[in-house]
Amino acid sequence: MKTGRSFLAFAVFLLLGSAFAAFFIAGRGVPGAYAIELPEPDRESGIPVSRAIHGRKSVRNYSAESLTLDQAGQLLWAAGGATIDGVTGPTRSYPSAGGTYPLEIYLVSGNVEGLEAGLYKYHWRTHSLEMILPGDKRSDLASAAYGQRMIGAAPATIVVTAVYERTTRRYGDRGRELYVPMDAGHLGQNVHLQAESMGLGTVMVGAFFESQVASVLEEPEGDPIYMMPVGYIAD
Numbered sequence: 001m002k003t004g005r006s007f008l009a010f011a012v013f014l015l016l017g018s019a020f021a022a023f024f025i026a027g028r029g030v031p032g033a034y035a036i037e038l039p040e041p042d043r044e045s046g047i048p049v050s051r052a053i054h055g056r057k058s059v060r061n062y063s064a065e066s067l068t069l070d071q072a073g074q075l076l077w078a079a080g081g082a083t084i085d086g087v088t089g090p091t092r093s094y095p096s097a098g099g100t101y102p103l104e105i106y107l108v109s110g111n112v113e114g115l116e117a118g119l120y121k122y123h124w125r126t127h128s129l130e131m132i133l134p135g136d137k138r139s140d141l142a143s144a145a146y147g148q149r150m151i152g153a154a155p156a157t158i159v160v161t162a163v164y165e166r167t168t169r170r171y172g173d174r175g176r177e178l179y180v181p182m183d184a185g186h187l188g189q190n191v192h193l194q195a196e197s198m199g200l201g202t203v204m205v206g207a208f209f210e211s212q213v214a215s216v217l218e219e220p221e222g223d224p225i226y227m228m229p230v231g232y233i234a235d
């Protein structure tokens, strides 16, 4: 009887142990698991904002050149990173209706130096990436966007999702219909101008099947709302 109980305890221990290991190996659902600290963003240099506005254009042809982790980090910081300390805490790179910040930022990386191909979540408070899924998801993402080839060719794509309730809780339908898309537009323009300032290109992508993008991202937090492939401009 005693042997039977010890065996059962051992089996439960083994089962829990392997479940725990699988959870961590997959790196899912554990904030900070596989946390990758990004290089400090450059907040000082760049080109004059008026020149970035003047030079900005949609880029749909990317070269095969990889991005560096610095570049990926800089673009993510511009997308939604922490900026100066406001009265109530750090402000962020884009304005958000009522400070409700409904947007989450993911990176589908395929060719970024020092970053294994995979899906990552950007944590703006710590300026770090959390690996959600390993593997190159770029062509699946392109298929979910009507086969727009530039998404498969760019070294990485920033995918923005919206947790609408954060804004609708306060603003109702106006939040869903106006404020959340407005927030996403601000974020996108930041990425556009930052890319221009770094000699990189991007294009806003709004044409995709939300459910298919969500399934490529294996059910992210929030609904996909916007995508931005980024890379060097092909000659």
Ligand SMILES: Cc1cc2nc3c(=O)[nH]c(=O)nc-3n(C[C@H](O)[C@H](O)[C@H](O)COP(=O)(O)O)c2cc1C
Pocket: 056, 057, 058, 059, 060, 148, 203, 204, 205, 206, 207, 208
């Ligand atoms: C909300 C939105 C969605 C867009 N979706 C796509 C898209 O799915 N594919 C694409 O190639 N361009 C897309 N664009 C880029 C526009 O086509 C582009 O900004 C427009 O033609 C003006 O060109 P410019 O950006 O070079 O000034 C989108 C732009 C916006 C603002």
